Amino acid sequence: MTTHSFNQLGINETLCHALSQHGITKPTPVQQQAIPLLLKGRDVIAKAQTGTGKTLAFALPIIQSIRTDKQQVQALILTPTRELAIQITAEMKKLAAVVGAKVLACYGGQDVLAQVKKLENPPQIIVATPGRLLDHMRRGTINIGPISFLVLDEADQMLHMGFLDEVESIILKTSNSRQTMLFSATMPQQIKQLASFYLNKPEQVDIQAEKVTVDAIKQQVIETSDRLKQSALLYMLQAQQPFLSVIFCRTKIRAKKLNEALQDAGYMADELHGDLSQAKREQVMRKFRDMKLQILVATDVAARGLDIEGVSHVYNFDIPIDTESYIHRIGRTGRAGNTGEAITFVTAKDMDKLAAIEKVVGKKLPRTKLESYHLKGLFQADLQISDDKRDNRKKEKPQDRTKKSNQPINNKEIKVKTEAPKKSKTKSNPWEITKADLDMAMGIKNKTPKKQSSREQSRTRASKNEGRSGGRSNGRSGGRRGR
Ligand code: ADP
Ligand code: MG
Numbered sequence: 001m002t003t004h005s006f007n008q009l010g011i012n013e014t015l016c017h018a019l020s021q022h023g024i025t026k027p028t029p030v031q032q033q034a035i036p037l038l039l040k041g042r043d044v045i046a047k048a049q050t051g052t053g054k055t056l057a058f059a060l061p062i063i064q065s066i067r068t069d070k071q072q073v074q075a076l077i078l079t080p081t082r083e084l085a086i087q088i089t090a091e092m093k094k095l096a097a098v099v100g101a102k103v104l105a106c107y108g109g110q111d112v113l114a115q116v117k118k119l120e121n122p123p124q125i126i127v128a129t130p131g132r133l134l135d136h137m138r139r140g141t142i143n144i145g146p147i148s149f150l151v152l153d154e155a156d157q158m159l160h161m162g163f164l165d166e167v168e169s170i171i172l173k174t175s176n177s178r179q180t181m182l183f184s185a186t187m188p189q190q191i192k193q194l195a196s197f198y199l200n201k202p203e204q205v206d207i208q209a210e211k212v213t214v215d216a217i218k219q220q221v222i223e224t225s226d227r228l229k230q231s232a233l234l235y236m237l238q239a240q241q242p243f244l245s246v247i248f249c250r251t252k253i254r255a256k257k258l259n260e261a262l263q264d265a266g267y268m269a270d271e272l273h274g275d276l277s278q279a280k281r282e283q284v285m286r287k288f289r290d291m292k293l294q295i296l297v298a299t300d301v302a303a304r305g306l307d308i309e310g311v312s313h314v315y316n317f318d319i320p321i322d323t324e325s326y327i328h329r330i331g332r333t334g335r336a337g338n339t340g341e342a343i344t345f346v347t348a349k350d351m352d353k354l355a356a357i358e359k360v361v362g363k364k365l366p367r368t369k370l371e372s373y374h375l376k377g378l379f380q381a382d383l384q385i386s387d388d389k390r391d392n393r394k395k396e397k398p399q400d401r402t403k404k405s406n407q408p409i410n411n412k413e414i415k416v417k418t419e420a421p422k423k424s425k426t427k428s429n430p431w432e433i434t435k436a437d438l439d440m441a442m443g444i445k446n447k448t449p450k451k452q453s454s455r456e457q458s459r460t461r462a463s464k465n466e467g468r469s470g471g472r473s474n475g476r477s478g479g480r481r482g483r
Contacts, residue, residue: 009035011060018098019056028053033205034181035061043199044181048207050328054183058151059092065149066124068100073142075125075149076174078167080157081302082107082129082278083285088153089127101125106142108132109278116141130158130166137173147174155184155191161301164190171198186324214361217314217330218341221354223369225347230261232370233317236343237267237295242313244288246332247297250318258317259297269295272302300325316344319353323360 006016006027019025027035030048037044038061048054062075077092079085089105096103102123106115108131119141126133126142136142150171152158158167171180180199184191195202224232233247247262249255252273259271270284270293281302287293291310300320311333320326326344333340344365346354358364 006031006035006060010039011035012064014098015060015064015095018095022094024056028057030054030205030207031057031060033207034058037203037205038062038179038181039064041179043179043202044205045187045195045199045202046181046183046205046207047185047187048183048205049185050331052207054153055088055091058153058181058183059088059095062125062149062151063092063095063099063101066096066099066101068124070124071122072146073122073124073126073144074147075151076133076144076147076170077125077127077151077153078130078133078158078170079127079153080129080161080163082109082281083302084154085127085129086282092125092127096125103127106132106136107278108135109281112136112139130163130170133170134166137170144170144174147178150174150178150180152180152182152184152194155182155194156186156188157184157301159188159190164194168194168198185328214327214330216339217333218339219330219361219365220341220343221365221367222343222345223347223367224345224371228370229317229345229347230258232345233258233315234262234265235370236315237262240313240341240343242294242341244291244311245295245313245315246311246329247295247315247317248320248329249297249299250321252299254318255297255299262295262297267295268293269297272296272298274299274302300329312340314340314342316342319344319346319350319357321353323356326357327360 004026006019006025007013009027009032011019030046030052034044034046034057038058046054046057058077066074077088079088085105085107089103092103102121103125104115104118104123104127106126106128108129110132112132112135115136116139119136122142126144133142133144137144152167158164180202182191182195182199182202222232222236237245247258249258252275255271255273256275259269262269270287272281272284272288276284284293284296288296289309297317314330314333316326316329320329330340330342333342344354344357354365
């Protein structure tokens with residue numbers, strides 16, 4: 001039996017109407033399974049990968065069941081990061097407004113006193129990060145004792161961020177009669193334990209990771225070395241012209257350094273990781289959402305669960321620590337039926353991890369080896385170009401660039417290719433990267449080969465790369481690669 005509407009799951013007409021106004025009409029699998037259980041008052045432990053709609057799975061039953069005539073905190077949603085707290089609050093507010101419920105986000109970095117003021121009129125729903133919530137509990141500004149609904153969202157991430165002790169001390173302050181729901185993309189042992197401790201005969205919802213989601217994403221692997229990785233990334237960025245991309249690094253320091261290098265190379269890039277101030281994190285996310293940035297250099301934790309539309313490329317500058325992180329990272333692209341590309345850079349020591357990833361995605365990923373001779377010419381062009389760019393930058397602020405987004409920032413701009421490249425009628429621009437250039441660079445043997453050197457011929461075979469791009473200038477110039 002399949003259910004086709006939220007209404008059939010027990011969601012009322014008012015909320016269904018509000019959902020449909022946001023284009024949401026068909027429940028996702030986790031919503032189909034969790035919503036009826038939650039409306040029945042059951043505790044639920046739900047495992048479903050990122051991007052499967054877990055937020056609405058808990059938000060809808062809560063909003064429908066909340067008592068709007070009572071001005072007290074009735075639902076508490078605990079989430080690991082400020083960004084998620086903001087995102088969930090925004091999503092819940094849209095729906096809460098139609099039933100007349102209030103939602104408040106509560107996370108570190110905000111002005112506590114301003115928040116205390118807001119809490120004088122308690123909202124029915126609070127979305128909080130554990131640290132800030134405990135802070136309010138100590139001050140006596142939030143009383144979560146009487147809550148009826150407790151959500152532990154992205155529970156595995158709270159574990160990875162070391163929040164479990166805080167989460168437990170929060171749970172212990174709530175009433176035993178609460179309904180508890182735990183949502184997580186993965187179920188590590190400690191999370192199962194937490195659930196068995198604090199959930200009351202929970203129903204399990206387990207949505208198997210859909211291979212399809214990943215299959216919609218074009219994946220490839222670039223073999224390189226630690227020394228050449230950065231050049232290899234610059235090379236791929238130049239070749240692929242990503243519209244909006246997220247680049248994942250293993251550590252905060254690596255993210256910071258890489259961001260600096262990308263900015264120096266003229267990209268509109270910024271970094272997102274746990275070392276940044278709250279204001280800065282919000283600013284970066286806003287700029288990225290508004291497409292004033294093209295590249296977000298992030299650590300796993302910072303980018304976890306973020307729902308950003310239009311990410312065309314995910315680059316795993318550092319291979320993820322496990323296969324689940326791989327799925328989550330590449331899940332930042334190809335969202336909501338869009339296509340996306342995921343590029344993973346590997347060095348010799350990453351081969352075990354790569355093998356594990358290939359096992360999970362169920363296929364061998366196409367590999368391309370980028371070696372120093374591939375990158376040399378590009379790198380020279382880079383240095384030269386980034387000097388030009390520095391001069392330009394003095395005259396032009398980055399915002400100016402985005403406004404006239406398709407305009408070259410200097411006369412050596414690469415012509416950006418569109419999804420369906422037409423045969424160029426005009427004489428080719430020397431700075432345009434042609435399909436042949438790309439094929440050559442990516443080691444694809446051409447059907448109608450130009451004269452190729454033996455070195456070129458020996459290059460590894462690889463997936464074809466179309467150099468797709470969303471038609472937005474990336475403020476980037478390119479030279480022909482040295483041959
Ligand atoms: P998760 O928490 O599982 O990572 P989210 O709840 O953030 O996923 O949802 C991911 C995206 O999917 C959001 O943009 C959300 O608005 C959208 N979405 C959720 N449910 C539906 C649905 N039933 N139909 C269409 N889009 C949906
Ligand atoms: Mg989520």
